[in-house]
Amino acid sequence: MEEKRGKVIGVNANLVKASFESAVEKNEIAYIAVDGGKLKGEVIRINNGTCDIQVYEMTVGIKVGDDVEFSSQLLSVDLGPGLLGQIFDGLQNPLPSLAKECGNFLKRGVYLNALPDSMWEFKRIAAVGDVLEAGDRLGSVKEGIFTHYIMVPFDLMGKWKVSSIRDDGEYRLSDAICSVENAVTGEKRNLTMVFSWPVKRAITNYERRLAPKDTLVTQIRIIDTFLPVAKGGTYCTPGPFGAGKTVLQHMTSKNADVDIVIIAACGERAGEVVEILKEFPELIDPRTGKSLMERTIIVCNTSSMPVAAREASVYTAVTMAEYYRQMGLHVLLLADSTSRWAQAMREMSGRLEEIPGDEAFPAYLESLIASFYERAGIVRLKDGSVGSVTIGGTVSPAGGNFDEPVTQATLKVVGAFHGLSRERSDARKYPAIHPLDSWSKYKGVIDELKVSEARRLLFQGNDVNQMMKVVGEEGVSIEDYCIYQKSELLDSVYLQQNSFDPMDGAVSAERQNHVFDILFSCLTADFSFADKKEVRSFFNELRQLFLDQNNREFKSEEFMRLEEEIRQLVKARLA
């Protein structure tokens, strides 16, 4: 292929202006030669015969006249076996290999292969003479606990006939395992187990999209019972700083009932990534008995890493999620935080001197957010199996005010909203999801009628509480006070959950059903009390029993004993 070259004619922070000699494609990758290395960038605008390149690295040291090389490739990621358990930066550089190569710091201009060229045990599926399309299966390898299908690259258009394919056996990732011939043009291609795909294009080689119906169990009570998430759905978690967004996402990533979790740490703290890195390899996934890391991919572009690559990181993550969906797996993508991604776009838009929209965010913010979340979905593949990508994004609104553009644009497109509240986190009520403001359009693990009844009680309790703030405790009736105490009970023993407790930290759907039933009978019971002091001490006692029960193993002797105690206590008080 002919090489396309150009020269640097201007530098403004991470935006480099360049001249070019032959044709230049928008969004193609360009490399700028500096200090003996090459810096990667993307052509984001072509104007008056020059192009603007957004450089993914620090631009210090670039001077006018430096060489630019255009690659004709869009920003792409490598897809193949070996992605699981890896830690990548936003451009899919494997960070552990980078550390081996460059030591403590992320040296700029070093780009390594995302996937190690290791041996895989290949099992053939396709046969010579088969006519295949993009996404069809050639064979499979075993990647950890999963069957990883080797597929016809998604960018091969039209129908291709298999002219030869390797038999079962061990092959290198980069070995050609199959050759195909285009049925119409006769073009020949050799295929390996790995191919690349541009990150900003959704992978759509499935039969059709389905409606997200099944609950994705997160083992967090307030979510599964009151504000559920569906497999293939989307949800967002906006909240002020310190409200527990990240702890909530970590809990979800550990316990969620999915096959694969991809964590995109986008513009957030490096320390949080380190926590996952150190913790996950040690944690055992109860469903598989293997380390949690084996089902996890981490894409991290922390806040001190170059801003431009931050924008790419969420796309890198979602592309890998879609790839595994093509194998009939359920994937959960957690993006923390989408606001940083939006801010990266804002910085770039400012440098391009585009007309700013609300709070200086670019006018195309909404459509970009929408098209990102739309890459989630549950699909039926051509072989009839079902795979899904669920996207959960945190939002970090300025000042904790949900009226800002990123939160609002996100709320328009997601299926569930878990709004975190400063008020609740200040009072150490974790998870600090606001039970009244938040909503979900999906179906939960518990009977909807009961849930809506309980939810109504929360609203009533809140009304009584507001009233008491005005008229005092003595100004409300015993009945109302009882409603208030019931809603408080529901809040403190069910909505709140101690994520650091080994038992309370993760609660199965079965346990949720069981406990909710008992609790529900308390909430709907008619009690008789002489005065408010009696109400308070009764509910204190009840709360203590439920809290103690939360820390016991499900259906253990102690658990059942406490349950019996609760029944007796309630029975003695019935009107």
Place this chain on the structure above:
Amino acid sequence: MQKVYSKIDSIVGNVITLKASGVKSGELAVIEGKFGKGYASVIKLDGENVSLQVFQGTQGVSTDSQVRFTGFPMRVSYSSSLLGRVFNGSGEPRDNGPALADNLIELQGPAVNPVKRVLANKMIRTGIPMIDVFNTLVESQKIPIFSISGEPYNDLLARIAMQAEVDVIVLGGMGLKYDDYLFFRDALEKSGAISRTVMFVHTAADPTVECTMIPDLSLAVAENFALEGKRVLVLLTDMTNFADSLKEIAITMEQVPSNRGYPGDLYSSLASRYEKAVDFAEAGSVTILAVTTMPGDDVTHPIPDNTGYITEGQFYLKNGRIEPFGSLSRLKQNVNKDTRNDHRALMDCLIKLYSQYKDSLEKKSMGFSMSDWDQKLLKYGALFEKELMDLSVNIPLEAALDKGWRILSDCFEKNETGLKTDLINEYWR
């Protein structure tokens, strides 16, 4: 071969533009102005037009001032002879000592590879219960003190600095009042900590651009000490002045502001500094304790707001006390599981009750009659504030926990606390 340029085309704010060739982005230049030699760095290249930001300000720079490019970005000398010295925002001595020019290191070096970090897990004891018990400070943490002007934040900073067991202290002062600079120097001298301290000080009277250099200078030096295996504590006061300087510069350069005039990259600018806090797997650590004064006590102001999203918690200083609400140490769970088995539960319980006390207080101030429960809470709140919240209390963590249990048993029945029964059996007195 160094070419000297002496035709400046424009001087706007702190930025000068001239025509030059072969200049690198980020390169440092020396300017000879009316008031002597000063530094400037290249911030923009457009064809042959080069824009430079002048550190000392453009006062006294004329269109025929001489500009010489050095071929290097801004650097700072690094060696152990830095200890005990004071420098300004251009890296030049502020005390009467000699200028240092050996072993130059670049500012704003690359980010640390996350896989080379280790999990922060060493507690830094401060003797302040509101920190040790409720929001434990951890080595390699980055944490600001949110405060309004007039609060004793510099005293608190100095106290933590001197009590903390670290090898090197780097103090970065931005927009400091001269008295504050003297206060820090005297306090460090008195405690003997000055011999392990490096100071980079920009006072309120110094040029704006130098203010923005202070964190980079301090952190570059700190990072290199850490790479040698030292445990370094960086004190930055006051980051609000730093952010305001960024705003001032961005606006003179006609950038589109995003929120209340601050540049759209405020988050990234703050983050790239704070993220220098690190615990290296094979070397020392950098802990950052900064002061952020909140304009108008407004935590939603862009500076504290962006800071809060970056740092690992914050200490909220108000009315001379560290407030339990709003204060947070995100790393506390890394260390408070190994201190004492009641630490976590007690901490949560004390705060929950204190929050209820606040509600009762509000009810009382509105003139409602107080129930028994309210009375208990009022008693509890007063004790809590006096025995644990007061900044003059200086006791080790274990004593503070014991005190917490005593306050609880003085005020409540066992089942009113919501604590687990096993813990109550072990510690209730």
